[in-house]
Each structure stands twice: as C-alpha cells, then as structure tokens.
C-alpha cells in the first residue's frame with residue numbers, strides 16, 4: 001500500500017456496557033486507537049471520530065494502538081526489537097481481526113499486526129467484560145526470522161487518551177507506609193511509575209494508578225481511567241503527554257536489564273494490563289473493578305472467607321507445642337474459624353528462632369514441635385477450629401541446609417559479595433528444579449495434612465545481585481522468567497488445590513497485583529495494623545481491590561481501644577493477632593458481639609458494593625459503607641481521624657447505593673459493653689432520606705468509631 005493512498009479504513013469498536021474503545025486503521029493500515037470513553041448511541045458514528053482530530057504533525061504517528069519503534073512513530077514505544085540481522089526498526093500493519101464471544105458477558109478481540117518487511121508479528125488481545133466495563137489487554141509477540149530476535153521492550157499495551165488536561169493519581173510507600181497517594185496534573189514529557197525490585201515489586205510504588213481527564217475526578221464525578229498491570233515483578237507504566245496534547249499510557253513488564261531473546265516460532269505472551277473507565281468518578285470506576293475481580297479474577301471471589309487468629313505478634317519465634325495448644329483453645333474462645341501458625345516452626349540444623357536462619361528448611365523444628373504439624377492439626381480439629389500455616393517458599397537464609405546443598409539455586413552474583421534483605425536471598429524460580437522444590441513445599445504440607453485449611457505465602461526480600469546460574473547466557477531473562485516461574489508453581493498449586501485459601505503476603509504491602517491474585521484469596525495490605533493508619537491504607541487499596549481480599553488483623557499496634565481496632569478490621573477479611581488471654585472480659589464480650597455482627601453483614605462487605613462516603617484525608621471523620629446486592633442490608637463505618645478540639649461529625653453524611661423507595665431500620669452496632677448509642681432507637685428512614693439528607697453517626701472524641709447497620713424494614 002502506497003503511503004497516503006485512501007484504502008478503506010477498518011473501524012473496530014470495543015464496547016462494554018457503558019464504554020467504548022475504538023481502533024481504526026489509517027490509509028497506510030496503521031492501527032490507531034482513536035477513542036476511549038463513553039459509548040456512543042449510534043455505533044456507525046465511531047468511524048467519524050478519527051476525522052474530527054486534526055493533530056497530525058511531523059513527529060509521526062502518535063496514536064498507534066501498539067506503538068512500534070524505529071520506523072514511523074517517534075514517541076515512547078510499546079515495543080522495541082533487534083532483528084536477527086541487527087536492524088532495530090519495526091512497523092506493525094493491520095492484517096485482520098477476530099472477535100470471539102466467550103460467554104454472555106465476555107468477549108475476546110484479537111487483532112493481528114505484521115511487519116511488511118520482517119517476518120515479525122504481534123497480536124493484540126482485548127478481553128472485555130461487558131457488564132463490568134473492564135478490559136484486559138495484552139500482546140502475543142512472535143517471529144519467523146532465521147535466529148533469535150531480541151525484544152528490547154515488550155509492553156502489554158498502550159492506551160491513547162484524549163482530554164483537556166490529564167491528572168495522575170499514583171501511589172508510593174515503604175514498609176508500614178503503603179499506598180501514599182499523590183495526584184497532580186501531567187505536564188509534557190514522560191512520567192514513569194516503575195519497579196526494579198524483582199520480587200515484592202510494589203514496595204516503593206505499585207502499578208495501580210488513575211488518570212482523570214478534563215479535570216480531576218472526584219468520588220462521584222468526572223472521567224477517570226483506573227489501571228494496573230497484572231504482573232508480580234518489575235513493571236513500568238509510562239504516561240507520555242505528547243506534542244499534540246494527547247496522553248499515551250504504556251504499561252508492561254519493565255524492560256530495564258530485561259531484554260528477552262525470542263527463538264523463531266516461539267510466542268511471548270505479555271501479562272495483561274487491566275483497566276476500566278467511568279464518567280461518574282473514581283467511586284464508580286472502583287466498583288467496576290471490584291466486581292470484575294470478584295467475578296473473574298480472585299480465587300473464590302463469590303465464596304466464603306475464614307476469620308482467624310494469627311500468632312505472629314503474640315509469640316514471634318518463641319513457641320512450642322504446648323504453647324500452641326493453648327493458642328488453639330484461645331482461637332475457639334475468641335470465636336474465629338482458624339488458627340494461623342506463623343513464622344518459626346521449621347529448621348533443625350539451623351533452627352528458625354529468628355529471621356537470620358532456617359528459611360529453606362521446611363521440616364518441623366523437633367524441639368518446638370516434636371510431634372510435627374500433624375499433631376497441631378489434630379489438636380485443632382479436636383478443639384473445633386481449622387489450622388493454617390505460614391511459609392515463605394521463594395526465599396532462603398544463607399544459614400540453611402538448602403543453601404549449603406544447592407548454592408546454584410540462589411540468585412546471587414558469582415563474583416560479588418552477597419547482599420541480604422532481611423538476612424535472606426531469593427531462590428531462582430527461573431530454574432524448573434527450584435519450581436519443583438517450591439511446589440513441593442506446599443504439596444508436602446497438604447499431602448501430610450489433608451485438612452490443612454490455609455496458607456500464608458510470604459515474600460520478604462527483593463532481588464539484589466540479579467544473576468541466575470541456570471539461565472547462563474540469557475541473564476537478562478531473569479526478572480521476567482522469575483515471575484513466569486512463580487506463576488507456573490502457582491498454577492500447579494491451584495490445579496491440585498483449587499479453592500484452599502491462600503494469603504499473598506509480603507512484610508508490608510509489597511505484593512499485590514492481579515497477576516498473583518488470580519491464585520490467591522486475599523492479600524496482606526501492610527504490616528502496619530495501627531487502625532488509624534489502616535483507615536487510610538485500606539481506603540486507598542479499596543479503589544483497586546475488593547474488601548474481601550484485604551486481610552485486616554486486629555493487633556496491639558497503637559493505642560486505640562479494641563472496638564476501634566476491630567471495627568476497622570471488619571472492613572474486609574477479619575482476623576486477629578492478639579493475646580486472647582490478656583483481653584478483659586468486656587473486651588472479649590465486645591469481640592464476640594462484633595463477630596456475630598460480622599457474620600450477619602459479611603455478605604454485604606465481601607460481595608456487595610463499597611461506597612467511600614467521606615475521605616479521611618480531608619475530614620474529621622472517615623466514612624465508608626457497603627451495600628448488599630439486593631440493597632436490603634448495608635453497613636456504614638465511621639471513624640474519627642482528627643484529634644483536634646471539637647472534631648467530629650457536625651453535619652449528616654449522605655449515604656449512597658440504597659434503594660430510595662425502601663425503608664431502612666438504622667441501628668448502631670458493635671457497641672462496647674456498657675455504652676449506649678446516641679442514635680435514636682428503632683429509627684426507620686427511607687433510602688431517599690438517607691441519600692438526600694443523610695445521617696449523622698455522631699462521631700466525636702467520646703465516640704471515635706461508630707458502626708451503623710441498615711436493614712430493610714417492611
């Protein structure tokens with residue numbers, strides 16, 4: 001096709017219930033993304049969109065659907081390659097596309113693009129979830145050249161957004177400081193959010209972000225895209241505001257020190273980039289993502305979860321069988337489903353009595369547990385509770401038998417001093433033998449203890465000195481193959497143990513993404529369980545992850561009373577990590593009552609819609625509510641987050657998501673024994689009133705945490 005000739009254009013609208021993403025070829029058969037936003041009433045008109053923009057200039061094609069480098073586009077590419085002959089140019093031309101209807105809700109669009117000069121092709125995949133307004137986008141790259149092609153950059157996707165200005169909300173953090181938000185207007189050039197940590201890649205920056213268009217979106221107003229990469233390793237999100245004032249978002253595996261060699265006919269499938277769009281603000285967008293996650297991504301997203309008692313903060317490494325038997329009884333006394341035995345149960349030559357030794361040696365420590373895990377599981381059953389266990393299977397302490405036996409299984413430079421993160425090193429999951437070993441840890445636990453009911457899968461070190469003895473000359477594959485290796489292990493675990501609850505943990509929220517959550521039921525948002533801090537941390541995570549995935553444990557961090565701590569932990573998957581025997585009688589009574597309420601409300605919290613009513617960032621009180629599907633039950637959590645004189649709720653808080661026609665019985669629950677509610681007894685109000693006028697939970701320095709239950713009253 002000669003440049004500039006007027007071949008027929010192909011327009012491909014990718015529609016969901018409310019949105020459309022429109023792809024269109026130009027006269028040169030270059031595939032462009034010409035639109036992403038609200039769906040048009042008349043689908044024929046999508047063809048016209050491209051013509052309305054007169055932004056062309058000498059900088060080349062700026063709206064390519066998957067930007068290739070070294071030929072006609074000069075902006076930040078999605079893909080850069082080095083062909084077998086050393087040539088670095090790539091031009092991707094539209095060939096064909098197919099749409100497969102997976103079911104009522106899900107469709108898969110595949111668009112095949114080829115280089116007219118080199119036998120090199122990319123297929124772009126758009127998996128759409130119609131009702132949820134969510135798209136997962138990824139690419140499959142392959143070639144038929146005479147030898148290996150190097151992929152210098154291989155992003156999952158790039159989006160082209162149009163708007164009168166763009167505002168990025170991003171996150172940064174560190175241990176115990178997860179999900180610190182920042183929002184700013186994007187200026188010209190490239191803003192990058194990335195990780196080069198290898199494992200627990202989110203420690204400093206997660207890949208989740210939001211972009212508002214035209215003006216910063218609020219909770220209920222404005223145009224906003226929410227996105228995240230489904231990948232548990234190094235990622236890179238580039239946001240480039242170009243010379244024509246369009247924003248390009250390029251999301252994928254981080255190509256830093258990670259070029260990938262691709263053999264002829266071998267396929268490289270990138271991880272998916274998941275995104276949603278709403279023109280009704282961040283709240284609506286987040287509910288779409290949450291619904292999608294529950295229905296399609298996380299393990300057992302429509303199912304149940306277990307409440308638990310964890311022993312990490314009550315014993316640390318200092319326990320033995322009889323102490324644990326006591327804790328099993330405490331689990332029952334507390335009234336939760338499961339006891340979770342944390343770190344410290346393994347290692348004999350190098351006992352795990354602290355974090356400096358034993359990781360890698362997954363045999364029960366004979367001094368602490370002479371009768372093994374089996375005896376604990378048996379005792380748990382006798383006590384009427386379930387049993388779960390902590391592992392950190394991807395890691396090794398140099399002081400371990402594993403390290404002495406298999407030094408070549410460890411990621412470290414052969415000729416440089418070792419550098420440790422929490423006294424440990426990372427195992428080389430690119431190596432299939434290491435994959436077998438890691439799978440074996442889990443498999444062995446379940447085989448020996450078939451009633452084992454839960455695993456907390458921890459991951460506490462980053463990758464320093466990235467070098468794999470296994471990968472030999474392909475060292476630049478390590479960061480990528482590590483994650484593929486991890487997913488292979490998790491695939492095997494899930495093939496054999498499809499539903500058992502697994503918690504994705506990292507000492508702090510260093511590890512949560514939809515690449516991993518596909519295999520897990522929940523994650524650990526932060527080691528920081530101080531409840532005031534958690535109000536903020538959980539608030540921000542909730543834009544991207546449903547409440548049921550958020551493991552919230554009541555611990556002894558901070559000075560808040562048991563009520564405040566438990567109320568905050570109830571906004572998700574409730575657990576405890578406290579010394580039960582130290583609870584006063586009243587505290588224990590309070591917890592029992594709260595657990596009863598949780599049982600009654602958990603369906604709304606876990607499977608319902610979440611509404612962020614009042615932000616902790618700019619109010620005296622934070623307010624968050626959950627409504628069940630039939631809008632017959634709801635719960636509103638309110639917390640004082642400002643200690644200044646007179647701080648509290650002076651005006652009513654408007655509720656959301658209720659049925660205006662329904663009448664609701666409002667009742668304050670989770671009252672500490674002996675305290676009275678200041679909310680009127682038997683108060684019945686319509687959804688209309690509650691959403692138009694609102695309700696005042698009467699949060700003040702004497703009532704720092706107030707939980708209101710709403711029940712349809714007939």
Ligand code: GLA
Pocket residue numbers: 312342343355390458460505506507508524527
């Ligand atoms: C990490 C986890 C904690 C605990 C310890 C055990 O820090 O986040 O919850 O499991 O490891 O060493």
